[in-house]
Amino acid sequence: MISLTGFGKDYGDFTAVESIDLTIEAGETFGFIGPNGAGKSTTIRFLATLLRASRGGGVVAGCDVMGDPVGVRQAIGYMPDNFGVYDGMRVWEFLDFFAVAYRIGRTERKQIIDNVLELLDLTHKRNDFVNGLSRGMKQRLCLAKTLVHDPPILILDEPASGLDPRARVEVKALLKELRKMGKTILISSHILTELADCCTSIGIIERGQLLMHGPIDSVYKQIRRNRIVQIQFVSGEEAGMSILRSNPHLRSLEHEPTGVIAELETGDEGLAELLEELVRAGVRMKSFNDRDPTLEDVFMTVTKGLVT
Numbered sequence: 001m002i003s004l005t006g007f008g009k010d011y012g013d014f015t016a017v018e019s020i021d022l023t024i025e026a027g028e029t030f031g032f033i034g035p036n037g038a039g040k041s042t043t044i045r046f047l048a049t050l051l052r053a054s055r056g057g058g059v060v061a062g063c064d065v066m067g068d069p070v071g072v073r074q075a076i077g078y079m080p081d082n083f084g085v086y087d088g089m090r091v092w093e094f095l096d097f098f099a100v101a102y103r104i105g106r107t108e109r110k111q112i113i114d115n116v117l118e119l120l121d122l123t124h125k126r127n128d129f130v131n132g133l134s135r136g137m138k139q140r141l142c143l144a145k146t147l148v149h150d151p152p153i154l155i156l157d158e159p160a161s162g163l164d165p166r167a168r169v170e171v172k173a174l175l176k177e178l179r180k181m182g183k184t185i186l187i188s189s190h191i192l193t194e195l196a197d198c199c200t201s202i203g204i205i206e207r208g209q210l211l212m213h214g215p216i217d218s219v220y221k222q223i224r225r226n227r228i229v230q231i232q233f234v235s236g237e238e239a240g241m242s243i244l245r246s247n248p249h250l251r252s253l254e255h256e257p258t259g260v261i262a263e264l265e266t267g268d269e270g271l272a273e274l275l276e277e278l279v280r281a282g283v284r285m286k287s288f289n290d291r292d293p294t295l296e297d298v299f300m301t302v303t304k305g306l307v308t
């Protein structure tokens with residue numbers, strides 16, 4: 001449904017995106033993850049037909065991005081990372097404006113706007129001025145405007161940025177709702193955990209290179225050969241840390257409020273040996289947990305080049 005083949009973009013001498021090959025199947029919610037400046041918006045703006053590729057290309061809903069931009073625009077709802085609102089416009093007028101742009105008839109428009117307002121829980125704001133809305137509501141309204149022409153594909157650039165935790169949870173719930181409605185969604189974020197429970201697949205981009213992508217389970221599996229262990233010491237922490245540091249399988253070691261997090265490239269045997277060594281050295285622990293990698297772990301491991 002969305003595919004990129006060798007897509008790359010240069011700004012003058014600077015290569016923002018090297019060469020991306022990627023396919024996102026219909027019905028997927030794809031999380032496009034990367035730090036600031038990684039090339040997410042550049043890729044998204046290309047898919048939204050807003051900039052030309054320096055090399056390669058893409059296809060969206062069967063339409064060639066550069067050859068048939070009008071076809072692509074009909075098939076997508078695009079939410080930019082920062083958007084302007086027009087002064088003196090009411091919420092319903094804002095949506096009506098976009099519906100007219102998509103050549104939707106007057107009677108149909110009213111029904112669509114009612115439906116979209118209800119879906120986004122904005123019905124009570126129908127007659128409010130857009131520029132008087134809170135940031136969270138403006139964000140929801142912007143998402144609403146991507147839906148007026150009922151596109152099968154949504155391309156959302158950091159839709160939850162700058163929102164408070166409650167509003168973020170609402171955005172996630174909404175994404176799940178939209179997936180249930182059969183939409184294919186590409187959503188970018190630099191907040192990794194934000195996407196963990198609402199994506200079916202992810203891609204990790206850094207410095208213009210797609211480091212890893214695939215169904216979320218298979219990405220976790222690939223990463224699973226590095227084990228993440230959370231240890232809570234009761235006493236003997238110093239000795240424990242020195243044992244950890246000298247373990248040949250250790251890849252990273254960090255202090256977190258919940259304990260020490262050790263990443264080791266090893267299997268069950270290696271973990272059992274480590275635990276035995278700690279206990280033998282008299283280190284007392286109240287927990288030694290082999291936890292499942294979080295999206296954060298996946299990202300850190302991949303960007304450290306530990307996964308090939």
Ligand SMILES: Nc1ncnc2c1ncn2[C@@H]1O[C@H](COP(=O)(O)OP(=O)(O)OP(=O)(O)O)[C@@H](O)[C@H]1O
Binds near residue numbers: 016034036037039041
């Ligand atoms: N119009 C432009 N001219 C020159 N350089 C640009 C332009 N747009 C983006 N860049 C550069 O290209 C790189 C990728 O930018 P892009 O906006 O795609 O990153 P991003 O992953 O979306 O980051 P963010 O999360 O900060 O939005 C950055 O180094 C950025 O400074």
